[in-house]
Amino acid sequence: MGGTSGSGYADKVSRPSPAEDRELHGQVALLLSTRDQRYTAQRRQIVRALAKLGRPATIGELVEAATGVPLSTAYRNLSILGDADVVRRVGGADGFTRFELSEQLSGQHHHHVVCECCGLVIDAATSPTLEAALVETARAIAKANGFDVTEHRLELVGRCTSCRNTAAS
Amino acid sequence: MGGTSGSGYADKVSRPSPAEDRELHGQVALLLSTRDQRYTAQRRQIVRALAKLGRPATIGELVEAATGVPLSTAYRNLSILGDADVVRRVGGADGFTRFELSEQLSGQHHHHVVCECCGLVIDAATSPTLEAALVETARAIAKANGFDVTEHRLELVGRCTSCRNTAAS
DNA sequence: CCGCGATATGAGAATGACTATCACTATAGG
């Protein structure tokens, strides 16, 4: 396991170590070169920001974390990085698109926990039991509806600690 | 078979019978009156359209199905119906918000199958096994991250029949 | 080291889904 959190089950997905970080940029460069794209300073900044945040981030969070990358460049590069399977778009609970590193780069299949109050999204690992049930369901759905199901996304919706404390609402 | 599809497992959620349809409008009227809202002709049109389509629908689909309801009215009423727990917003795979009747009205807890190609979203029932695993996961997540998880949303992503046939892509 | 063609950048304009505004209309209920 990557950052080896130890507890393993349904825990917050861990942050990359420095060594993994170096490895990460190599992989990104490879993925980009496959599509005749350069790994420029701005793109590196964005990837670094994504890795540092360790959770699906909004454009606002990204341009803040990636110093000196303007909005238009961030959007364009996020789109390119998405085409190269470096980045995945995550539909937020609020109306904000969020971005995270693809699972082949972050290294772990995971799902999301969403705060319905502030829109915060964090990663969460799954259990083998859940995954087995999901795969089984996907197969049944595909059979029943003629869909070719290739992927599943799970969102646990609730309220984060700070929102629960701040507003009673 | 009225609302009960028989096959039961991971099957397409069934359409309401005429009797259930009458019942539906009664429930909507009740939910609205609780919040001092009227069940007007336009709102009835929208609810009818949602029930008829039987899957998460975009604004475009709704104004087309609900004859004579202009865009602004549709948006406003969808928002009001949302506050009254009559409709639920569903974040589409493409950038389009979709709307469906709430589970207490459509009568069945279900998940969604999304076509990554054309954006079509259809309902799909779950299995007890999956639900048990989901609840278990939610509990673990809540414990690990301090989140108060109250709901889960599952999306199976793939390709619908017509998209698979039309474009090879 | 120089230059050239291709690619990336970034500031600002354009797009488009969604929301707010507001004069007008319809409804409830005394």
Added chain:
DNA sequence: CCTATAGTGATAGTCATTCTCATATCGCGG
């Protein structure tokens, strides 16, 4: 029937996201 209250709908505004294009930078052959 009259008045208060709520709903309607055309239009204007908002704002995230995308497009445009002149400029800057990169890779690479000479």
